[in-house]
Amino acid sequence: MKIRKSEIIVLCIVFLSFCISVYIYPQLPARVASHWDAQGQVNGYMPKFWGTFLMPVIALVLWVIFLVIPHIDPKKENIEKFRKYFDRFIVALFLFLLYLHGLTLYWNTGHSFHIIVYLTPAFAILFYIIGVLVSHAEMNWTIGIRTPWTLSSETVWKKTHTLTGKLFRASGVITLAGVLFPDFAIWFLLISVLASAVASTVYSYFAYRKEHVAD
Numbered sequence: 001m002k003i004r005k006s007e008i009i010v011l012c013i014v015f016l017s018f019c020i021s022v023y024i025y026p027q028l029p030a031r032v033a034s035h036w037d038a039q040g041q042v043n044g045y046m047p048k049f050w051g052t053f054l055m056p057v058i059a060l061v062l063w064v065i066f067l068v069i070p071h072i073d074p075k076k077e078n079i080e081k082f083r084k085y086f087d088r089f090i091v092a093l094f095l096f097l098l099y100l101h102g103l104t105l106y107w108n109t110g111h112s113f114h115i116i117v118y119l120t121p122a123f124a125i126l127f128y129i130i131g132v133l134v135s136h137a138e139m140n141w142t143i144g145i146r147t148p149w150t151l152s153s154e155t156v157w158k159k160t161h162t163l164t165g166k167l168f169r170a171s172g173v174i175t176l177a178g179v180l181f182p183d184f185a186i187w188f189l190l191i192s193v194l195a196s197a198v199a200s201t202v203y204s205y206f207a208y209r210k211e212h213v214a215d
Contacts, residue, residue, distance in 0.1 A: 007066075010066070013097075021055075031048065031051070034104065040116045055101040059094060078138035079138070086133060088132075088133070089129050096122050103115055103119065114182055127168050127172035128173070129172075134168060135169075137161050139151065145160050147201055170192070171193050175193075
């Protein structure tokens with residue numbers, strides 16, 4: 001099986017996350033902050049070990065999953081058609097996880113900041129990249145808006161994902177506006193993304209219905 005450049009890059013990112021965890025571990029308290037509310041206040045803690053190493057472990061598991069997906073999808077040949085966009089998304093996702101992990105560890109070494117505001121630009125970039133990915137996605141069973149209607153029609157798939165790509169890129173821009181309004185940053189993020197997902201799903205139904213009536 002050919003090893004792709006993106007797979008090596010992601011493995012290096014995962015390895016770096018473990019190295020950072022090992023280095024910072026002695027400096028952390030017995031219980032570390034692991035969850036924040038919409039206002040950026042801590043409302044959840046974990047034991048030191050899991051608070052330090054859970055994210056790298058999750059990243060490692062995800063790396064394995066993303067290695068397997070392109071080879072087990074029933075329409076894996078279609079994934080290869082937009083593989084470069086898929087690979088870019090995967091690298092971006094793991095960089096996002098590394099950034100999140102770094103922020104969490106930095107907070108737990110005694111630094112206080114509005115973590116939601118710091119995460120907002122990263123989410124915005126990730127959503128924009130997702131928009132680019134889905135706009136190029138060919139029909140498959142793993143990536144994109146996989147409704148009964150998109151999976152039943154190539155035309156509906158393409159129409160839906162063209163729209164979804166635009167909506168998620170717009171969500172990225174809207175999410176970024178949260179930097180200017182810290183108290184509402186989480187709502188810019190959640191509402192824009194949920195609205196994009198719901199709108200795409202509903203659109204796929206009506207696009208299929210229109211095509212079916214036309215036939």
